[in-house]
Amino acid sequence: MSCKKIITLLFLVFVLSGCEFISSVLHDDFVVAKVGNHKLYKSKVEKLIPAGLDPQDSLQMALQYINSWASDHVFQDIAEQQLSDAEKDVSEELESYRRSLLKYRYEQLYVAQRLSQSVPEEEINAYYEAHKADFVLDIPIAKARILRVSTESPHKEELKNLLISDEPAQLMLLDSLSYVLADKYIDYSEQWVNLVDMGRRIGVDYGTILSRLQRNYAEIDDESGRLYMIYFADYMRSGVQAPIEFCQESIKETLISMRRRQLILDLERDLLEQARQKNEFVIYEEE
Helix, strand or coil: CHHHHHHHHHHHHHHCCCCCHHHHHHHCCEEEECCCEEEEHHHHHHHCCCCCHHHHHHHHHHHHHHHHHHHHHHHHHHHHHHHHHHHCCCHHHHHHHHHHHHHHHHHHHHHHCCCCCCCCCCHHHHHHHHHHHHEEECEEEEEEEEEECCCCCCCCHHHHHHHHHHHHHHHHHHHHHHHCCCCEEEEEECCCCEEHHHHHHHHCCHHHHHHHHHHEEEECCCCCCCEEEEEEEEEEEEEEEECCCHHHHHHHHHHHHHHHHHHHHHHHHHHHHHHHHCCCCCCCCCC
């Protein structure tokens, strides 16, 4: 193996893993890899390796980058050889991309300076009333309390009685006891949650939850000896009108998105109008 190859190997193994000694010996212009007439330098690769990264991970990241770099240049060289001058002329595409990128960046700056994230409740209510057909549930939702205990727990019946209670004092007691007698306690009783998300939290599909449900209560055990005790404080099936409190966040996001689109439309209109008034934008009629 040549001296240069040995140095390259030492660089990849030690420099990229944070070895300060080797790093101090090698110059920043040291060539790590070469393909065709293209050279990749140590300083370029070093910038991509986060400080404190595990040596093996550093080496893997460096090799991935080197391979990607080489692949890009191999394609570039073969394209330069095989494509015609007309096919290699990308100036128009680059200019179009530059215009689009500058336009996008200015729009982002303009919108960020003017877009309010505050949405009054009456605006949310008005949108909900005007678009009720858009808020029919396709997945059941529920307000629920979920408790996970060992299947061998001697406190299951006591905890169940607290879980299905609507008495504030009982629920406060449940909240306290769950820290000692349960593995996990999730309280969704003050918010609507769709059953797909609920099932995901406990590792089952929502059909399983519904199939075990009796008088708003269900028990589901798993192979690890854990028992999920689920109580529905309220429930709404799919196909019915979703309550407004369940839709508030999505409506808020929709209204903010509409404001954003309108700001951009107004900006385009105003800029064109300003250009017309300054005679910077003129449409010529064919004579």
